[in-house]
Each structure stands twice: as C-alpha cells, then as structure tokens.
Amino acid sequence: MTLSRRTFLSGVSTAVAAGTLGAPFVARAAPADFTYKYANNLPDTHPMNIRAREMAAAIRAETDGRFDLQVFPNNQLGSDTDTLSQLRSGGVEFFTLSGLILSTLVPAAAINGVGFAFPNTDAVWKAMDGALGAFVREEIAKANLVAMDKIWDNGFRQITSSTKPIVGPEDLKGFKIRVPVSPLWTSMFRAFEAAPASINFNEVYSSLQTKVVEGQENPLALISTAKLYEVQVYCSVTNHMWDGFWFLANRRAWEKIPADMRAVVAKHINAAAENERADVAALNAGVEKELAARGLKFNQPDPAPFRDKLRKAGFYSEWKGKFGDKGWSTLEAAVGQLS
Ligand code: X2X
Secondary structure: OOOOHHHHHHHHHHHHHHOOOOHHHHHOOOOOOEEEEEEOOOOOOOHHHHHHHHHHHHHHHHOOOOEEEEEEOOOOOOOHHHHHHHHHHOOOOEEEEEHHHHOOOOHHHHHHHOOOOOOOHHHHHHHHOOHHHHHHHHHHHHOOEEEOOOOEEEEEOEEEEOOOOOOOHHHHOOOEEEEOOOHHHHHHHHHOOOEEEEOOHHHHHHHHHOOOOOEEEEOHHHHHHOOHHHHOOEEEOOOOOEEEEEEEEEHHHHHHOOHHHHHHHHHHHHHHHHHHHHHHHHHHHHHHHHHHHOOOEEEOOOHHHHHHHHHHOOHHHHHHHHHHHHHHHHHHHHHOOOO
C-alpha cells in the first residue's frame, strides 16, 4: 500500500470532521517512508551525538515524519572496521568516520592527518570547506560512498599515558601507544620510533585499563567524554594532528531518497556539523581545567623537535609520494610547505 502522507492527513481531517475517528487511529503515527540508520563511534554525551539527535528531530519535523533517522552512538552496531563494511553493503545507511580510518578504502582521505600540518582550527575549516575537502570528497565518491559537504570535528589530538609524560620525541621511543586502524597513524608513530598498536576505538578504554598499551592519543573533548582520564595519568598537549569525521552515506540508499527530501536531509546534517564544530571547539578549549581537577597531569611540549624528528625520519617525503602531487600540492596550498 502506498498511502502518501497527504492522503493520510486528508483522510484524518475527513474522519475528524465526520466524528468517526477512533482513538487507536489517532495515537498511531504513520510509518516513515525512510528509516535509516546512522552509526558512529563516539559516546552519547559527545557533541556529535547531541547534535545528531537534534538533527534527526529537525529532519523528522521538516519531512513530516517521512524520514526517520535513527542514531546509534558508541559503536553499538560494531567497531569502525565492521561499520565501514556495513556502510558499503547497505546494512547501515550513514556513518561518521575519521578520514584516516576511511583511508583503508580511500587513501587520499588521510591527508588532513599529516603530522603538524594545520596551525589552528581556522586553517582547518578553510582547507576542509575549500579545495582540500573537495579533493577528498571526490576521491570518496569514486569508492561509491557519498560524503556530505561539511566534515565534523574531532579535533587536534593529544597524547595520554599511564606511565610518563611525553615531553620530547625521545619519550616516544618504544612507547606502547594505541593508534586507530590506519596506515598513516602507524607510520607516524613508527617514525617517532614508538610501538604503535592498531586498535578500534571500542576497545581503547579496556586496552588502557588492562595496560595492553601505555597510552593513546585523542582530542581533549573525547578524553573527557569517553572518560579516558579514569585509566590515564598524563596528558601531553602535542596537537600532533587534526582529525575530523566525514559524514558518509551508502550511495544506493542516498539516491533512493527523492531529490527534494535529500536536500532537506543534507541541509540538516551540514547544519549539525557546523554546530558540532562550535561545541567541540568550546569543549576542547575549556575542558583542560576539568580534566586536571580529575587528576590528569598536563604538560605542553614544544612541537618543533617532534616535527624535526618526523622530517628526519622521512615521514613527509614518504607521504608526499603516497598522496601524489595533486593531493600534496592542495594540502601545501592550504598550510604552506611541509617538506
Ligand atoms: O578512534 C579514535 O581514536 C577516534 C574516536 O578519535 C577516531 O574515530 C579516529
């Protein structure tokens, strides 16, 4: 049966006018035309999920209930690696994923994670809302996924540890650090002569708690909302890379949505991304005091020796080769010369 909402509503008013409307009929909302799943790896309390729920409500309202976006936080549907497969097969319609993890499928998507590339968040948005982001989205499209225009913020990443503060690059020598599942992350921490272990985020807390690894690296907003401070002692504010989440759709599922409704969905997703960026910036700027009060010991290392170490290890020239001339020159046009 394809009863459109308009038909349904006019049916309701006719029934009301005739005084024949039964109570169960009033209480039951019409089923949505589209019920899509959106999965992510972040805690329920992170701005990503707060804004996502708000966005789902706005989409429901503007589509008159025809589009029902269900939010699944916290890797409820599986690890990032699993969820990426589900997104590709259509088991999940939407997924936010770090470009660096997506790079296992779309190599160019790791480009924003090059060590110490961005000086600040303004430079990030200029690049990611500009030519660099457009370049990456084109590459994502070739893999049959759709990336919404606005990338969501994770933030500049900081290193935490249960054993020692990271003051200079020499402290990373032999350091057992969890990194997300991504060649760029592994390569960068190998260049520091650390011992990186690739572990999905849903296992990070327990791997720190059981000391499978000594440390990990993530933005303060996430160290706070994922309560990593409970199982870590030190936090070294290295700002060693900027990381963001592409809001991805399965192409078939996306194209099934009628064009006018698709525009409404995209509008609310991109608006939520902008709000989430502002929330994360505020959280990253303000949460250090709260984390310090919870016992995390902070230090602010000089980034220069870390960069020198990467340069000497050949990290920049290696990744320049991997990303290729087009990608690298687009990155350097945004942030200046890197190698
Ligand atoms: O896995 C991580 O560390 C996280 C949550 O920051 C990413 O998604 C890259």
